[in-house]
Each structure stands twice: as C-alpha cells, then as structure tokens.
Amino acid sequence: MNATSTIRKRNPRGRGSDLREEVISAAIALIDETGDSTVSLRGVARRAGVSAPSLYAHFANLAELTDAVLASSFEQLRDEVHEAIKSQTDPARALAAAGAAYIQFGWDHRARYRLMFAASGYSPDAVASFTLVASTIDACVKSGASESVDPRADAFLVWVAMHGMATLEKPGRDDLRRLGPLDRPAISQEMIRRLARLR
Amino acid sequence: MNATSTIRKRNPRGRGSDLREEVISAAIALIDETGDSTVSLRGVARRAGVSAPSLYAHFANLAELTDAVLASSFEQLRDEVHEAIKSQTDPARALAAAGAAYIQFGWDHRARYRLMFAASGYSPDAVASFTLVASTIDACVKSGASESVDPRADAFLVWVAMHGMATLEKPGRDDLRRLGPLDRPAISQEMIRRLARLR
DNA sequence: TGTACATCAGTGAACGCGCGTTCACTGATGTAC
C-alpha cells in the first residue's frame, strides 16, 4: 500500500518471471524521471507496485538489478543508433544521423547515460554502438565521401566527440544556444565532418 | 577515535576557521582515492580526524560542503589549464598543452570531474577554463596558425571534444591503446588540429 | 464434475547499518585585572 505505486495484479501462474522485465522498466522510468542515477532497490520495488523482497526472486541483489538496467540501456542505445543509420541510404547522411541519435539518447536520458558510462566495465553493447559508427565511416571512405586514411582511428575521434556532446549538461547546452550561427545539429555535423574527414 | 583517521591536534585559538580548508581537502582526497563521487558528511569528518558535528561550524549542511568542493575543483582545473598555456609561447602548442592538461585533470580525478559536470549549474570557474581555450584559439588565428572563421564556435567544438576525452572511462582508454598509430596525446592533438582548423 | 493439494507469486515484520542533523556539553587558552 503506497502513495506513489499503482495497484498491481499479481502475474498469472507460470508468468511470474514477467516481473523481471517490469522491474527493469520501473528502474529505468525512475532514473529517467528523477534524473538521479542512483537506484534503490526499495524505490524500484515501490515503483513497480511490489514489495521489496519480491525482487529477490529475480535478482540476487541490487548490483544484479543495476547490471540488468545497464544491459537493457546499452541495447536501447545500440538499437536507436542502428535505426538512425538504416533510415539513410547516403553514407555521409547515415553518419550524421547516427551521431544525432547518439547525442539525442544522451540528452533524453542523461542520468541513465551517465550511469552507463560511469560503470567500470562497459557491456559488449557499448562496443556495438561504436562499431556501428566505425562501419558507417568505412562506408563513407568506400563511397568517396570521406578521405580518411585510418577509418577506425577516425571513428574513435568521432565517437569521443559524440560522447562529449552526449554528456553536455544543461548549462553547456545553453552556451551552445548562445553560439549564434551553429545550432545543435550543425554543431555535431560539423564535428563529424572535420573528424571523419568528409569532403 | 577512529581507525582511518589520524590523531588531530585542535587548531589554536583564533585559527578555528582553518578547519574549513582541512575539511575541503579531506573531501577531495576521499573522492579522488575511493573513486566514489558521493561524499558523506560523516565520512569526510572521519577523514579530517574530527567529529561530524564539528563541520557545522563551517558549513550549514552537506550541500554547502559539496558546493565548496566543487568551487575548489573548478579553480584547480582552471589553474592547471592556465599553467599549461603559460608554459608555451607558440599559440598552437599552447592550445595542445591546454587540451592535454584538461584531459589529464579528468583522468587523474575522474570521480571528481564527473561530480563537477554532473552538477546542475556550473561554477563561473567552469566557464573560465572554456574561455582560456577560446582565447588560445584566438591567438592561433592572429598568428596565422588557425584558419578558423568563427574562433568562438570552434573553441566550443574543441572544448566538447576535450570533455569527451576527459570523461572517457578506463575501458575506452584501453580501446585507445589498441588503436595503434595514434597514442593518447596524438589523439587529442589530432582532434584539436581538425576542430580548431590548425594548418 | 468436484475437490484436495502442491506449487507458485508475492508479503509483512524484522535485522543491523550508516546517514544528516540537533543538542547540551567540555575543556583548553588567551586576556583582563
């Protein structure tokens, strides 16, 4: 019985493991809404409309729950970047779209993004989204859009720059607005253009 | 009486306010050593070799203590970047040195750096270190080393890239090592060269 | 078709812990006489 939680029907028999996904979603919603990247097991349980001990049927402890949140978040980031790339046929446009999607994820879910990259070890899905950028730059080189001589190294430069933009907090983004000629998508496109050596 | 704290002599009469600086230093040491950016008032007091209530003579509450830590950290960052710039006469070299110093600060004090830029509002000293970069790029343009047409906008690009490098966590830095031809200082110099449009 | 029961999803109470903060205090020391 809690003010912030909705009344929840217990899962039907055999579907008890559904709670696992519900809990991960609750944790994600909590982080995204509060902007606080520290999750408490009790808080997540409250949000999911379930008692705290219930979580122990699905996660050994709080650390395992946060790991699940991170894995799910990296997957989401990778998917959103992948979607952006797929939406474009021209490789240079695909690269710009990838960068924009990456930054957008960081801005839309800033606490979560911070949590993802504050972790001591990245999930393989972190590497996956970098690899997507790298292969898009490869495509640019092949199509003649980029004159990069070391696409993988340049992909790293691009990724670092996108990471820098993604972790920009609000005051920095306000500076950005005051910059005049270069607006937000222009900023990231210009960085990409110079770092990926687009023509 | 605590295991982790040294025995501390009380400050002489009239020098009671010295504890304020001692506490800030203790907090900084704690964050840098543990790599944990959340400080507890009791933990800091322990580290300073003093009882928890003692801090209330110098800080109204925990938030005010963290604010003091942030202010001191931004000052340190600004000073270190400033020193790096002063150490070079050639503007292009000064810019490279500034970038390297900035990144080094982030890597040497990763938890603290994270805390500094996770805060909702930056201190004026955050802006100060950006301004230093901007004026160095101005100098590059004047000396003919940069062909930037909008030095302030390009300074922003450079700052974002440095910020991206500074927030790179260990796994990302390991990737960096595997990159081959480009080592760490080469990476940041190359980013600066392309973003600040150096010749 | 009816019913006993094993299984399953989930709970309530309790634990010890470290936290931020308040409060009334203690004891050393510089100063006034």
Add this chain to the structure above:
DNA sequence: TGTACATCAGTGAACGCGCGTTCACTGATGTAC
C-alpha cells in the same frame, strides 16, 4: 606575576530515516484424481 573567566574549538549521545537483505509466511490457482 598570578589567577579568574569569557571565549573558542570541538565532542558524545541521541533522533528519526531509508536502506539492503533475510525469514517465515499466505493465499490464490492450476492440476491430478
């Protein structure tokens, strides 16, 4: 020079809180007979 005392730096005990985790349990429900 000696001493009383105000001032100052700092303390110990206590508070209520939310936390992670453990434990013995409850009550609904699909299934076997």
